[in-house]
Every structure is written in C-alpha cells, then in structure tokens.
Amino acid sequence: MKYLKIGLLSLIAFFTVVNIANCQSEQEAISKTDVKVAAKKKKKKKKVKLPDIDLSHWKVTLPVLNEKGKPYEIEPPEIFDFATNEVAKPYMYIDSTRGAIVFHAMPTASKTRNTKYTRSELREQMEPGNNNTNWTFADGAYMKGKIAMVETTKDSEGKYHRTIIMQIHGRLTNEQRDLIGEDDNNAPPILKIYWDNGKIRVKTKELKNLKASDTEILHEDAWGNDEGFNFEQEVGFRKFTLEVRVSKGKMVIVLNNNEYKVYENIHIRKWGIFENYFKAGNYFQSRDKGAFSKVRFYELEVKH
Numbered sequence: 001m002k003y004l005k006i007g008l009l010s011l012i013a014f015f016t017v018v019n020i021a022n023c024q025s026e027q028e029a030i031s032k033t034d035v036k037v038a039a040k041k042k043k044k045k046k047k048v049k050l051p052d053i054d055l056s057h058w059k060v061t062l063p064v065l066n067e068k069g070k071p072y073e074i075e076p077p078e079i080f081d082f083a084t085n086e087v088a089k090p091y092m093y094i095d096s097t098r099g100a101i102v103f104h105a106m107p108t109a110s111k112t113r114n115t116k117y118t119r120s121e122l123r124e125q126m127e128p129g130n131n132n133t134n135w136t137f138a139d140g141a142y143m144k145g146k147i148a149m150v151e152t153t154k155d156s157e158g159k160y161h162r163t164i165i166m167q168i169h170g171r172l173t174n175e176q177r178d179l180i181g182e183d184d185n186n187a188p189p190i191l192k193i194y195w196d197n198g199k200i201r202v203k204t205k206e207l208k209n210l211k212a213s214d215t216e217i218l219h220e221d222a223w224g225n226d227e228g229f230n231f232e233q234e235v236g237f238r239k240f241t242l243e244v245r246v247s248k249g250k251m252v253i254v255l256n257n258n259e260y261k262v263y264e265n266i267h268i269r270k271w272g273i274f275e276n277y278f279k280a281g282n283y284f285q286s287r288d289k290g291a292f293s294k295v296r297f298y299e300l301e302v303k304h
Contacts, residue, residue: 047096049096050094050096051099051299052099052300055082058122059076059122059123059125060073060120060122061119061120061123062119062120063091063108063284065108075129076125090104091104091120100296100298101296101297103120103121103281103282103295103296103297104120105163105284106292106293107286116287117283119283119284121279121280121282122280123279124277126277126304131185131277132174134275135277136272136274136275136276137246137272138248138272141244141303142244142302143243143280144241144243145280145300146299147165147296147298148237148238148240148296149235149236149293149294150237151293151294153286153288153290153291155286155288155291156288161291161293162194162196162201164194164282164283165193165282165295166192167278168189168190168251169276169277170188170275171185171276172187172274173185173275180218180219188205188220189279190204190251190276191204191244193242193244194285196230198236199230199231199234200230200233200255201228201229202230202253203225203229204226204251204267205223205225205226206223206224206226207224208222208223210266217270218273218274231261233256233259240256241254249264249268250262250263250264250268251268278302280297281297
C-alpha cells in the first residue's frame, strides 16, 4: 500500500511537471506567435511610404470639368487633402507602396485655353492661391523631380503616347497684357520636357525675328518652336531624375545627373522680358480614343 501511494504520488508529480512544461511550451508558442504577428504588422507599417513633395506652392489642374464648365482646379490649402477629394481621386492619388503621387490623364472634354489636350498637372504658385506672383530668369529658379512613367498606351504606329512631364511657362504681367491688347496673361512655354516613347525630349522657343522690339516679342506669334533635343539615355519605365536650372540668360536641363542640355543664346536672353512659373505632372499629348498615361512623382523640389 505504501509503495502504491508513492507510485501514485510520483505519477501525479510526473503529470504535473509534464502539464507545466506543456503550459510553458504553449505560452512560449503563443508568445512567439505574438512576436511574429507584431513583427508582420511592423513590417507592413514600414511599407507605407509617402511622397517627398510639399504642395504648399502648387495648384493642380485635372482632366475633368467643374460646375462652370472649366477644368477642375485645386489650390492651397485644399490641395493638401487631395487624397480624400472624390473628384481628384481618379486623376491624382498617392501610391503608398512606392511613396509617390500618380498623375493620371486621358482625353476628356476638359481642355485648358489654347490647347486641345488634357492634363493632370501641377502649376507653381509662389504665393499660395495667387497666380500673379511669378519669377524671371534674372531672379533665378530651380526645379528637381524624381519621376517614372507607370504606364501609357500606344498609337496606331505602335509607339507609346507621349506626355509633357515638366514645363516652364511664360506669363505676361498685367501691364504687358494691356500694352499689347490681350485679354489674358498667357505667354508661350519656354520649356517643355516630354516623356517620348521611353526617352526624354526637350523643346524650347526661338524668336522668329531677332530685330523685333521689346513690345513685339510679347506677342505669342513672335516665337516659334526649336527643332528639339533628345537625351541619349533611354529611361523607359524606370525611375529617373530631372533638374531644371535657370539663371539670367541661361537654362540647363539635367537627366540623371550625367547628361546635360545647356541653352545660353540670344533667344534665352530675349526671353528675360517675361515672367515664368514651373509646371510638373502629366500633360497628355493624345486625343486617341481610349488613350491614357500614368506618371509617378516620387520627389518634387523647387527653389528660388
């Protein structure tokens, strides 16, 4: 009987130890699972990225009409909440896995004045909410963007549709506008940078008559297009950087910090008469049915 009691006590002790060990193992397993779950959550949180773009001095024009039948625009401070704006969502939205803003454009009824194309594009405002404060080449200006073409359609010849991703647009002062009898402040763009079938193409303006007076060169038809310039490197659908450096009588375009195009001539010097502003985004250059493009901006920086 004595041995039986000892045996039972030993058996109870054995099962107690086993039970404690099992509980400890279960607790360790639960603890490890919690750690793994927490790690996964932490890992997922790390994947959320935001673009390095300050929208304080930009307004956006979208390829959709507002209630007045004009292209829909969002200025500061409303532009800060573009990600929750139901009108903007299809055309300007955050890609949080890559840390970029996507600009989506396609042919619609929404066209800005003097153009047949539509855009999802930012327009610089040196003074937020005001288009009347701009800069000259003598003031100096700098813009840098980190960009990638997301996707775009092809034309009937099998070439990708092109789009303008950066611009410097000219602007008449109110005095210049009144002097030449115009009804708006629009002046030609001195710079257009295209994503063109996987390459970067640059276009600028040239004065048709170098002997034209300071008043005559204020007219848009005084300026023509140059023959254009293609950078050698093909960017395709990869990420790339573009810089635009402006100073008195000079304009420099830089691709990926290793290819340069310098404009320093009589045309650029004459252009100094105009005010200017930067533009960046997706100014889509096609009216083909079903055509579209999406452009990612990871970074966008402007200095004066």
